Amino acid sequence: MADAVADFFWKRLAEWGVKTIFGYPGDGINGLLGALQRNDLPFEFIQVRHEEMAAFMATAYAKFTGEVGVCLATSGPGATHLLTGMYDAYSDHVPLLAIAGQQARNVNGAHYQQELDLTSVYKDVAAYVQQAASPASVRHIVDRAMRIAKAERKVAAIILPNDLQDVPYEAPVRKHGNTFSGVGWTAPRVVPFEADLRRAADVLNAGEKVAILVGAGALHATDEVIAVANCLQAGAAKALLGKAALPDDLPFVTGTIGLLGSKPSSDMMAECDTLLMIGSGFPWAEFLPQEGQARGVQIDLAPEMLSLRYPMEVPLQGESAETLRALLPLLEQKKEGGAWRKGIEKGVASWWKEAEDRAMAKANPVNPQRVTWELSPRMPDRVIVTSDSGSCANWYARDLKMRRGQMCSLSGGLASMGAAVPYAIAAKVAHPDRPVIALVGDGAMQMNNMAELITVSKYMHRWPNKTWICCVYNNEDLNQVTWEQRVMEGNPKFEASQTIPNVPYHKFAELIGLRGIYVADPARMGAAWDEALASPVPVVLEVKTDPEVPPLPPFFTFEQVKNYMSMLGKGDPKERHLLVDTARQVLSSVLPGGKS
Structure with missing residues (x-):
């Protein structure tokens, strides 16, 4: 039986050295999935809970390996779900290949179900985007997409109509109107004159x-x-x-x-x-x-x-x-x-002492800075740490003392919520022998990260090193935005937009076969990290943190202090605490001789 286009497609990607694909199925890519199943190729397919997470994982995989990250989605909504993760790769100059299905060529342009102009959809984020139109075109589309992604560290996208995936593959012929592309790229030595x-x-x-x-x-x-x-x-x-x-x-x-x-x-x-x-x-x-x-x-x-x-x-x-x-x-x-x-x-010496003082300061109940401060000396030598966006990124940025051999990353240029858990899964897929820790706010957990804990449960048995920890800062608040409202806009906390439900994340972990640890006593924080790091199964470490510990910038401008002070008296639900405790920390950064 002759190879179908889908068979050739995967074989060509294997020649390019692709080993891992993050994706989710759908009828727009059934031909690709069938070929992936029937061919003995060196691929690991990671089934995610949502296509956006597949793109985040592919981005993180590229960051932690230096290789092209690959994500796969069906046509229509599956293809559009990839976009946020694709923009994450674009913003951080990471090589990524997005593969999307499309409706049959005969109905393209007919406003058919799940038919979108994906070439236009991906045009802004992808340096190279092509929809294949014939069997012979697939060869150079794959080669060019991979070469551009690798060489330029950019996003490339390939769109494959579902009917094209199953037709017999035809190599280009030696006649006018054909081209003969090849596999391979070697990084140059780029040095100025x-x-x-x-x-x-x-x-x-x-x-x-x-x-x-x-x-x-x-x-x-x-x-x-x-x-x-x-x-x-x-x-x-x-x-x-x-x-x-x-x-x-x-x-x-x-x-x-x-x-x-x-x-x-x-x-x-x-x-x-x-x-x-x-x-x-x-x-x-x-x-x-x-x-x-x-x-x-x-x-x-x-x-x-x-x-x-x-x-x-x-x-x-x-x-x-x-x-x-x-x-x-x-x-x-x-x-x-x-x-x-x-x-x-x-x-520098003075700063680290100040960071310790801030971390160990009394809070209600747990100071969020202490969570990361207690982790820092306990981090294993080869750990990979990921962080979400939000106030948890402040503690990740300031309190973790990185050592040689350790790795870490987050959604940088895009600063997207919801990236920490998929990043941590990709880190484990890329380096299954290394311990991995994700630092996540409760807003991101509720947005999309809880579902991906199921992915951890599905694949943890493949990991020789089972140390995988998701630390959740549970403060029932979209905390970074709350503080931006206060300091940048001079507005009190808007409870309708900022307060989120209290969810027992550690209990959800236990329901799906992971270990759950809950901390509401600051004195137990260090011991909780020890327990999590010693666990024989992945852990969700939930910490009840104080939302009124401010993620202080290194300095406040006069305008920011004025906004903050003008906010007081406008009915913030935590106004008394802000007046007594938090204002002292804010003002100490601008008053001569002030100490927090």
Whole structure:
């Protein structure tokens, strides 16, 4: 029997090295699923609860492996459900291939059931999107989609009409109107010309107060960044996606930067005279030096990201590790123990003490910062940590001290809710021998993450290392938005939009074969983490946290403090607590000599 188009399709993806597919079935892809079943190919198909989760998992798989993440959905609503996860990959420059079904070619354009113009739907998010029209076209569509995804670290999409999937495959013939594509791509060595490296070195050598900012593009350049930082006697801050790029036990590493960042990161950027930015698209320019304050050098593989957040004097297109290795011999060793480096290290030490004080402060019942603070020293050496968006991301950003060999990520540029659990599942699929921890707010759990616990239950028996923990911050509040309403808008908490139901997440876990642990006593927090890490089955660790512990930014503007103070007296349901306890923390960040 001759191969159908669907048979050829999977065999071609196997030639490209694809091993894992995250998806959900439907009649628009029945031909693809049949071919996947009957062919002996090295694929693992992960059945999710919702197509959006498939795309999140494919994105995270790409982040944790460096390979192209692949997600699969049926036509119509299945195809549109992929979009949020596809935009997550797009925003974080992650290689992803989305495969979607389509109605039969004869009814395309007839307003048929589940027939959508998917080429137009995907056009904004995908660098390459094609709907196959004939058997021979499938070969070059697959090859080009994979090559673009791998080489450009972008999203590609392939749309396959359901009738085309089952027809016999026909190879292109040698005549006009045909093309013969091939499999394979090898990463080039991308390094700037020496003259441009020398221009960058001149700027960095002239700097007396050098600040470094690293992002996801520096995750594989840890040794090179440390060498450059020590040569320049610089401090180094980390964007959220670059949190694992530098270990936090280095005294000159100031931690994360931005709204979720640390005070020493903000202080360093406010005082530096030179900025070296490596592999980062960090979005909040107000946390970078003021325009004209510092001379800038930037290294990024994507030329469209150069000189985008700060006007760089020397923007260099290049791979981070290779470019830093080429740059290092041109840099002059600055004197060790200078005032700039000493000041940074003093600020870092002070910050970690302040973070501990904040984490151990009394709350009702559990301080959410303590949840992550207690986890930090207990994290296994090879752990992978994921975080959702929301107030839990503040504690993830500030309180986890990353060590070498550990990995972590979240939805960065898109900052989507609902990504932590699918990210954690993908981490376990990619590295089944590594422990995995997801930090999730109760809003994201109710939105879409609870259902994916069923996926954990379905696949946990395949994992040689069973350590998989979902930590839920249960505060019955959409907390990040509540605080944004208070501080940015000067409005009290809007209970109709912000208060969410109290759900026993740990009991749901037990219903589906996982272990549930519940914590409402702060003194038990450390022991609960020990129990979860020692569990022989995946765990949902539910912590009853205080929603009135503010996710403080590293500094407040006068306008934000004015908004916050104007909000008091407008009827916030927690007004007394805000007046007595929280206002003291907010004001301490702007009053001279204030301490939280």
